[in-house]
Structures are given as C-alpha cells and as structure tokens.
Amino acid sequence: MPRFSFALLLLSLIGHFSFAKTLHVGKGRGYANINTAAKAAVAGDTILVHNGTYPGNQTIDNLQGTRNKWIYILGEEKSAVSINGGSAALMGNDVAYLHIEGFTFSQQTDNGVNISDGASYASPSHHIIFKDCIFRDIATTGNNDQLKLSGVDEFTIFQCTFINGSPGGSGIDMVGCHKGLISKCLFEKSGSNAAQMKGGSSEIRIEGCLFKNAGERAINLGGSTGLPFFRPMDAKWEASDLKVYGNVFIGSDVPVAFVGCTRVEVVNNTIYKPTHWVLRILQENRDTVRFGKCSNNIFRNNVIFMDDKVRVVCNAGPGTVPTSFTFSNNAWYRTGIALNSVQLPAAEKNAIIGKDPLFSNPATEDFTIDAASPLSGAGMQVTQPQRDHNGKPFKIKRSIGAFEVK
DSSP: OOOOOHHHHHHHHHHHHHTOOEEEESTTSSBSSHHHHHHHOOTTOEEEEOSEEEESOEEOTTOBOBTTBOEEEEESSTTOEEEEOSSOSEEEESOEEEEEESOEEEOOSSOSEEEEOTTOTTSOEEEEEEESOEEEOOSOOSSOOSEEEESEEEEEEESOEEESOOTTSEEEEEESOEEEEEESOEEESOSSEEEEEESSEEEEEEESOEEESOOSEEEEEEOOOOGGGOSSTTOSSSEESOEEESOEEEOOSEEEEEESEESOEEESOEEEOOSSOSEEEEOOOOOTTTSOOSBOOEEESOEEEEOTTOSOSEEEOTTOOGGGOEEESOEEEESSSOOOOOOOSSOEESOEESOOOOOSBGGGTBOOOOTTSTTTTOSOOOSSOOBOTTSOBOOSSOOSSSOOOO
16 A cells, blocks of 8 residues: 655645645556646646656646645655656756655656756746655766756755766756755765756755765866856856855765855865865856956865875865965864875864864764764854754854764
C-alpha cells in the first residue's frame, strides 16, 4: 500500500475543501504523462505521478499557480518515481508557484531539468520549489547541468541530491537568478562544480549542504557569462549578495571560488582536505568598463583542515581586488607539516593557526566538536547564520565551523 507523506495528506485535505483536483499520472490512470496532465492543470491542482519509470522530455511550459493556489507535481512515493532519459527530464518556461517533489531524474543527454523565463527577461519564472528530488547519472560529458535555472526568482531547493554530474557541467547552474535558497542538499561528483551563480544572480543563500568531491570548484560564486544572458541586462557583477552558511566541504580542487562577485559572505563552514587551494579570487569577465572587479567579500568563522596537497591557501588572479576582502576568525590546520602562518591577500583578525580542531570522527565524516575543541566559542559574533549545519542554534559566543558544540 503506498505510503503517502504528511504533506501529501495535507494537500488532499486542502484539495477537498477548495475543490482543487488531483490529476493522476501513470499506466491505466487518467493521464499517461506529466505533459498531458500539465495541460489540464489549473491553479490549486495536484499532479500525482504514480510509482514507475517515465521517459524524459516532459514539458510544463506556462504552468502557473497563484500565491494562494500553488500547483504541486508530486511523486507517489519518495525515490519510487523516475524520469529517465531524454534530452532533459523536465522542461518549463515561464512557470510560477510550482512545488516539485519526490522524483529521480537520470540519464539525460542535455540538462537534467531545465527551468527558465523563456528568454522573456522581464517576466522571470518564479516561486519554484524542488524538494526531495534526486538528480543523478547524467548521460553526457560537456557543459551540461543536472538542474539549470535561467531567469528564475524566489526559488527553493531543499533536501535534494546531486550525484554523478557531467564532467564539464554543474549540479545546479543559475544564470540571472535571484532570491533563492539551497538548503540541506548533497552534492557528490556533481561535475565541474556543484553550484554556480552567475549572469547577474543575487540574494541566493546556500546553507546546511554537504559538498563531497564536488568538482574543480565546489561553489562557483560568479563566473563568466555572455552579455546577452545577463538578468538584469545592466548588471554590474556576475553575482552579488550571496550567503554561504553552515556547509561542509570535503575534497574538490578548491571548495570556494569568488569569481567576479561582490558582497558575498562565506561564514561558519567546515572545509576538509581540499586538493589544491582553499579559495580562489578570480575575474573571468574582463570587461572592466562595465563590470566591477571581484571585491568586498567576507571569509569568516570557517575551519579549514588541510593535508600536504594544499601548498597555496588562496589563489588571487589578475583584475581582482583581494585586499578588499575581509578575513577573520578562521581556524587553519594542516596535518604532516606544521602550520605556523597562512598567506592571505589581506590581514586576518583573530585567526587560529596550527591547532587541531578535534573533530569527533572525520574518518566517518563526523565533523562535530565538543567543548575541548579550540573552535568552541572562538567565532566572531554575527547575526547570521543563526543555526549550524544540523539545525542547532549557534550560541552568542559561537563556535568556528559548521557545527556548534555538542
């Protein structure tokens, strides 16, 4: 018997009282696929996809709910509904107020899922939620993304998994996207990078995620975008006002890359054994007449555990202003070779250098700490993030890293 979630039960009750419909998709059901159900759905409806494997190239163009009547596209049971193959699993232009939950997307030859504004830059797709979805095993090797968002505002990606992405692509690629939240997601072998925000993207928060061997640059804060693709068209930065809070990074050539961005905060993260650098400061879009140089970003309250693979902690490229960065209250430790100092492009205040953070059990990826850790209570007092990687509130005298003291 299917195990419906509490959310699905709640939706059924809401539908009962608001006369919203449930459109059933599956063999022998009312609709054979998401395409046909989407054409029949109106605001407030639920498209319920029953367990099974469905072909790719499903389209939901112009599917729009309203602020008070979202449209839900739900898998019957978590991990039991797969959309396999196709150039993309699911494509949606000019969509709004959509909640998509409980699907596995795999073996696509272009992008896994593609949501965009349909190149109508003045009217972005907006209010989109992806929850409990798995993006995996993309069947291509180029600049292809597991989740491509172009011109999408007010979006949430929650408790999703991105694994085995294209070597030249991203787990999530955001071009001209704004006011987004990426929370409690897992990225593993997700491509060239796990998450990339560029093309005028702003006000995006990434928190409580795990990045595990997630590409050359686990997080690419900015990038290099062709001028016709910026949203807004007159953006002066590749990315601005991004927040990277309470995440865990394991491996990757460089966990954090600042690329043509400004007013970005990387705070209270745990970085474990990167394979080349800890962070990079780059300017890949060299149009300095229009674009500001990568500058005025913050790297604070992070713990960095290195081995001898890291020889240069911070790589700063030409055309940037690395002296404008703020470094404070970070804890730096290296195994094998004693660490007595850290070379950064700007002076750091209140750094902890050369002290073992005393993680509970890094061999099992347990990076929690107790009161004996030098990280305990050593962080700078800031208002954000309020909670650690596990959702526990930070103390007033907060700890360094992604975890507050147990």
